Amino acid sequence: MRAELNQGLVDFLAASPTPFHATQTLARRLEEAGYQRLDERDAWRTEAGGRYYVTRNDSSLIAFKLGTAPLLENGLRLVGAHTDSPCLRVKPNPELVRQGYWQLGVEVYGGALFAPWFDRDLSLAGRVTFRLAGKVESKLIDFKAPIAVIPNLAIHLNRDANMGWAINAQTELPPILAQVSAGETRDFRDLLGEQLQAEHGITADAILDYELSFYDTQRAAVIGLDGAFIAGARLDNLLSCYAGLEALLASSDDYSGVLVCTDHEEVGSCSACGADGPFLEQVLRRVLPDGDAFTRTVQRSLLVSADNAHGVHPNYADKHDANHGPKLNGGPVIKINSNQRYATNSETAGFFRHLCLENEVPVQSFVTRSDMGCGSTIGPITASQIGVRTVDIGLPTFAMHSIRELAGSQDLRYLTKVLSAFYDSADLP
Template sequence: MEHLIFNDELLTFLQSSPTPFHATSSMRRSLEAEGFTELSEEDDWVIEEGGKYFVTRNESSLIAFTTPQLNFSQTGWRMIGAHTDSPCLKLKPNAQVDRFGYHQLGVQVYGGVLLHTWLDRDLSIAGRITLKTKAGDIVSRLIDFKDPIAVVPNLAIHLNRQANEGFSVNPQEEMLPILCGADNEFDLHKLLTMQLQKQYPDLSVESVLDFELSLYDTQPPALVGLHKEYICSARLDNLLSCFVGLQALLSDPSAQPSLLICTDHEEIGSLSACGANGPFLDDVLRRLTPNPEQYVQGIQRSMMVSADNAHALHPNYASKHDANHAPAINKGAVIKVNANQRYATNSETASVYRDIAAQENYEVQCFVVRSDMGCGSTIGPITSGEIGVPTIDIGLPTFGMHSIRELAGSEDAYGLYKVLARFTQREKLMTR
């Protein structure tokens, strides 16, 4: 029963988080409900023993941490890392396009989108708008149209006889969603202003100055399969890991200082002020341990679990896997290994994770990409390389990664949550 409740809450989180901004806002609400105190990077921090805190950057990245003890140089941190962004279509600044009797939107491809999966879907728009109020203030607000207001229609097979033999999609010409016919009046800035006024009735909007908006599929996440064995949803990569990590941090009062970091921009390399290849985590940890020597001591007594989805063996494409490293859905999280450091796992961090998983009777799988194929990466090597923390890369087995609808196991997430919750309680990681 517990895992059913867990999955219901997961589906709610996925549905309420169409963009990294909304995912961060969703996590903020959960943390506040559990008594976490929000910190501002602009203020002085007063951190107390037994405290629970969180801080956001750019409204799209978040760090939450607990401080049962304040001697971080001796205890280290139990860290869980994930990312808030997913591949998608984002609106261009001058997004309004009028062609051949239709009002459309110009879009940019964000990350490694599986483009053809976005065709013939019921799409909506969400994200952040920055505006000027009638009082002269510049402020930002999140919006979400929620209703399906756009679609990218496919081309009929009669006009593309090679469609089932494989075809490419031109993102400049063929991925522009249709909003309405040209007979209807349409002005994007007026539309955004109306949506702001709908969501924020007390907001006095002078003008929309700029926006960061994304398209998303309105079909809600669901448990699917004959026995509801699978979770089918947009943005499982990597909101699934964000949710699991958050619940682990919120589980029981941590015996050890524990930290969750969920950063934006992983899908495009993480190099930003709020990305894993930026200074966010280092800035926070150095404020908590300002002495340089104690900072290094604390990092070396820490461990990071970098959680990001893994490729399950697809029964229709089995040849894409190494036969000895072919994870199955609902058979446990996957330890990801790569000799070229595309993943940060080493024998020590893997052993600590295996030991914790064994205490929970949770299965462990392993993934290594075929030696004749390229390998993706995660925030794991970036974080480990930036601050020097011992790190393991893990992930829940997934089909259709970077599709508009991805598929994972309905049993895997709860099992990983229990392992990560135990990880936050772990006093000794390794004996040196």
């Protein structure tokens, strides 16, 4: 079970270099499991026992199954995660030719660690919008091959490199794609047109626009002397998306369950398809009873907001509160913050801890040091949007927001097990 889940995660990460591809991969798995795709522009006909999913912007997804138990009496079991990760996005007019090298200008998306992007074999993926036969269409593309690199400056030319230096995102992060001759020009949109033809057999009249991100081509892997770790890109937060999907697909048909995987968490979630937008509420209002019954159903529901937590790093243990240092392979972490950066309260934390104990899953706690700022996630945003009770949890991780993060190889099984139990739980608090 552990090895199979970990390999499934590795394959999921490889198929999901961008939020668009992650959503596509999730949708494919759901359809294979009998989930029916709904279009927000159409009238919906849902029924008890039905399984459905809907996407927005091609980068966010909500899947739900309607159980046999009455919704008004039993509420919803929701698991929330996000599809996006910090990365380098290509600018609208990106072409740069410097010293005979063709480079692309990039914009930093989210709170990325810059240094790990240097000296990596990078590829490019995302969504391209184009004109074909007088109509505007979009397709996902993925170059897959390593087509770019951001070389480091040699230590001989930067003697202070190991002393720490500020990396300038404008001048130091543009990747190199090729060498060019004197006077030669390259058009990035021509390159995208060639990729559309190669990947989809489409000869576009014009490339109109795009949302494209660079990513590391090195696959995720189970590593360590005893195979104790999973190393890979985008563990924050595709790991939680994958665990939530596996748990939903493994759950029974007794109770109604929802999986929410939204985009733009790393930049505040404020978008039409983000957690701070109307997506979830609009979907729920089309499925749940109206008016008074809607509020009563939501108040009988519970959201598990699953996003990675900071594991205590052996080289930087002083960055943690001494009594709250989650360990990799120590099980899911309940995240708590008195200033509501996390939405956990004593009742929701108690329920999740009870669920872990009942299913023999180890559980840990995280509170940030009182002299440090605390990050946040979709938990407080979703709780304030629809009024649902929430517990913020996640798996402990090293190097969060790096191009290659590290998690425990046992923890995915723990998380999937407790989320499966949550979807099948008869009694919510």
